[in-house]
Amino acid sequence: MEESSARLLKLVEGHRLTPAQRRIAHCLVRRAADAPFLSSVELAELAGVSQPSVTRFAVALGFDGYPALRRALREGAEEAPGARAGGGAHPYQQAVLAEIEQLRVLAAQLADPGPVERAGRLLAGSRPLPVLGLRAAAAQARGFGYFAAKVHPDVRVLDEGGSVLLDRIEAAAAAGAGALLCFALPRHPREVREALAVARRAGLSVVTVADSAFAPVAEPGDVLLAAPVGTALSFDTAAAPMMLGRVLLEAMCDALPDAQTRLEEFDARAEERGVFLG
Incomplete structure (x- = not known):
């Protein structure tokens, strides 16, 4: 594949x-x-x-x-x-094998780290950093936002649509945001296209993690990072987009000079409060 x-x-x-x-x-x-x-x-x-x-x-x-x-x-x-x-394998096995191939596609793309590194610098420099993901992509946005908040001072996850979404994007731009990260997975909600149009008009650089280089929400001026989804099961699987999100998170950490210090401070506070078991 x-x-x-x-x-x-x-x-x-x-x-x-x-x-x-x-x-x-x-x-x-x-x-x-x-x-x-x-x-x-x-x-x-x-x-x-x-x-x-x-x-x-x-x-x-x-x-x-x-x-x-x-x-x-x-x-x-x-x-x-x-x-x-994999034609002789059980359909469940075929789905896993297909997902492995999607990850191989992503690995081949990352032979050129330039686009991800550029995106990481844009996200690192944005204060605040809005992270958009609706419907199927909401989990990707929340996951990225959870970890990004440990190293970035102001991460705002936008995972609900409606007119308030547009207000929050404009508010982020007014607060000084320079970029917006969008996770865009099929089926692509119409609201995502409208939200990104508002972001661009507000002067934000758009970084999009999508399932394809031909995602319908992307525009030529965006930084588009593609990772295919799996279609072997009743619902799409998104191991490759999730992995790409983590790679992008790493690139953002590399561009944040105080990322390691913030992580150490978080770990110290978590240990003091007994947040985690063991």
């Missing part, structure tokens, strides 16, 4: 895609193992677009049509070692 995802990303790299075409690309990357075997009708249904949009997507990538794109994907799948591996 790692090679399939990388191949798909390389195919779309450098092409200007319409929103519908971005949805198609996003769908193909998420279902990299199945992509070579999807018909244009199946792909259109999965991406929520029309069948002609799938054809135009293939042409935009330089192919004569969707059949030519699918042939290229199939040829790559046949060459890939271990293609469609």
Whole structure:
């Protein structure tokens, strides 16, 4: 799956895609193992677009049509070692194996640490630091916020939608925030797009941890960090986005000169109060 995802990303790299075409690309990357075997009708249904949009997507990538794109994907799948591996395993095992492959994809991406390091510096320099995550992404935002608060002086987790969300983003900007971290996972709530638009208008730099480089909430000026979700079970699994969030947290700690001191102070206070067992 790692090679399939990388191949798909390389195919779309450098092409200007319409929103519908971005949805198609996003769908193909998420279902990299199945992509070579999807018909244009199946792909259109999965991406929520029309069948002609799938054809135009293939042409935009330089192919004569969707059949030519699918042939290229199939040829790559046949060459890939271990293609469609784990077919004899129990579905639960297959889901775990697929998640391991998602982590391998993430590991390959992190061979270039530049984007994560840049994002870490932006977050470290933001006072306060708003962290946004709604619905499926709320747990990611809360987890990041819990640990970030141990080293960052002012972390504000935004995990509930509604008009108050926009108020809180504007309040953070007025208080001096320079950046906002967003966790964006499928299915992407419309409120996230609106919230990020408000953040950008307020002058905040947006760092987004998303499931794909084609996430519908991202804009060209954002720092976008992608980590695929697993789709083998009834509900998406997010081991890779969670891991990327922890890596980003580490990059932020590296950019905070007093991070280690704050951690030691927290540990000392926790021990005095007997917060933890053992």
